[in-house]
Amino acid sequence: MPARILKKERIAPAIYRMEVEAPLVARKHRAGQFVILRVSPTGERIPLTVLDKDPAAGKIVIVFQVVGKTTMMLEDMAEGQEILDLVGPLGHPTEIHNFGRAVCIAGGVGAACVYPIAKALKEAGNHVVTILGGRTAEHLILEREFTATSDRLDICTDDGSKGLHGFVSHRFLQILEEREGVDYVLAVGPILMMKAICDITRERAIKTVVSLNAVMVDGTGMCGSCRVQVAGKTRFACVDGPEFDGADVDFKNLISRLRAYKVLEDESRQLYAARRHACEERAQAEAASESQP
């Protein structure tokens, strides 16, 4: 059903936080689940992370990074406008227990997926250490939120502009070397980041959960577009996941499959960018002609 945009906020370069009206999803959503949306009658269906919900107010908070045409269109939408279709919550909720010492590793926009899970882990009594990574200080998101839900928050940036200079996997290795003892790891972010973390935890036999952002169409198990290889078996990220035991995931295959439509997606994006540019030029020209006496 259509979902009205209540609030839109840029929280990092090309990353937006959006509050949308979706009472049914807000009522049902649990940490780990996602939504699928479509912004125009000719649009595609894309899965997006749900950061938070407010069932009483009938709204959810979504976070997205502008990467393709659909997210560019979302970026161009204003508060008060309606997203044509929004459906969910989809996928299994995260299994939350008191595991003991949990490390939540969040890379880039993946932090939006980690946040509700970290919060739920904390509420379940876990000792939560969060490692939040980004390219630069500017690219870090949800720092304040993670501070509230973590016993300790470690920050890493690729360029050293804030926190530790280096990748989240480096910081994670340090934690392991400090012999803090880790019972549970959650890692969501760029595929290579998740792979690096799983390579570390696999040999140490630490339970590691990853959330996979496979390409989806319907999101209900019907098409199989989102299939991933887990422990040598074909699983569907939409109905079997989106979370899987990271030790068993074939990340190389996931990287390939995420690239499948690159040429076509670039074409779509360029066409839209050209249209956007033409609109802006026209608006500028109109503004200029109006300002002239």
Next chain:
Amino acid sequence: MTDEQEPKPAKKAKTPRQKMAEQPAGERTKNFNEVPFGFSPEQAVLEAARCIQCKKPKCVDGCPVNIDIPGFLRLIRDGKFIEAAWKIKEQNSLPAICGRVCPQETQCEQLCVLGIKDKPVSIGYLERYVADAERIAGEVRIPPLRPPTGKRVAVVGSGPAGLTVAGELAKLGHKVTIFEALHEPGGVLVYGIPEFRLPKAIVKAEVDYLRALGVKVEVDMVIGKTITVDELLEMGHHAIFVASGAGLPQFMRIPGESLNGVYSANEFLTRNNLMRSYQFPTYDTPLLRGKRVATIGGGNVAMDSARSALRLGAEKSYIIYRRSRAEMPARVDEIEHGEEEGVEFHFLTLPLKIVGNEQDYVRAMVVQRMELGEPDDSGRRRPVPIPGSEFEMPVDVVVVAIGNNPNPLIPQTTPGLAVQKWGGIIADEKTGKTSRDHVYAGGDIVTGAATVILAMGAGKNAAYAIHKELTGEDLAPVKPESTPSAS
């Protein structure tokens, strides 16, 4: 038109079975428009007049929804096309769809007595003709509805079974809401069956007809996720009909199936039909269009995929089927259409693995030739691999059309709902009753992947059973139990 004979009312001139004009094969593979144009009015009258109006019509026995076939043929013969459509609609709310996608050759037309010495009456083409005539004339009539009963029914899924139940119950005065997971109603009719076989405008018209009967349609609602079956009951629905379809594609479990360019038929068709990737980049959903497309499987879905591939610009479109042509479950019409359009059939051929290039896109498929051995459990001769017959076929897209498992969302989220080992919901054959009170089910989620009309038949029986539960009134038709199997 092939036939210019005038009917001679005085003498019983033998009229041959009429053929529908259609787009020439060379032209139609360049577009997604419907292949047949349909009968002319003259042809419809000629064809309907071929019916000898049996006193005990066998054809009706072959119809899962019990249409008064001689009755509507008689009206066509007399030139009363619109009335003929209304006659069909007494039993079947979706004639424009059934006229196109029912396997009449194994149902009503198989039992037509004319078929013994000659060819059976073209019941399907005539059903299609009058349904179209009614729609085009803008004379779609709302049948008399029973007074409101105050009972509410939720229908899960808007495919053929769901639409049928909704239509029947609405006519009986119940308040019906259909919940559809996707953004457009129609289920397999919109995501699965291609435009060239079933134009989406027709599905839309049939759904609008149900809306005119008072049915509410809610899209973007994944029952089991957005709302559970139990919550639907708590919300005040007096009965639930689950028709969530057979939507979980099977793969072959051969190496290379996760390469880019390997699709389940569901995905290939959904991207094209529901998301319209054949109109990319006007529509945003992308699809890898192969130059050489191999579709694995021998059913209607495989044929739809192979024929879609041609329309998407494939130079070669292969059907890879491990048995022989005689065992192909696809409708004869569809196989013939595929042949005319240039689909190449590789029978007795088994895919062994799919091979990728350095970027993990499909480059070839290794297959093995088979021969027919001893009969297996199904009575069909079992295909046996011929040693040393392996060879590599250069292909760049592979579509796997070997069937679907039932969608797990509802069974997973409905405690106490009994399911088969293979995941299908267990429901009474005649009433659709499940192990849960007030919960009925029908269509592919119960039977496994079958045909549109079987799903509609199940929907109709369930509608009567639901009506009986809600009002005590028994409307179940007196009808022989056997309906020929359609797969």
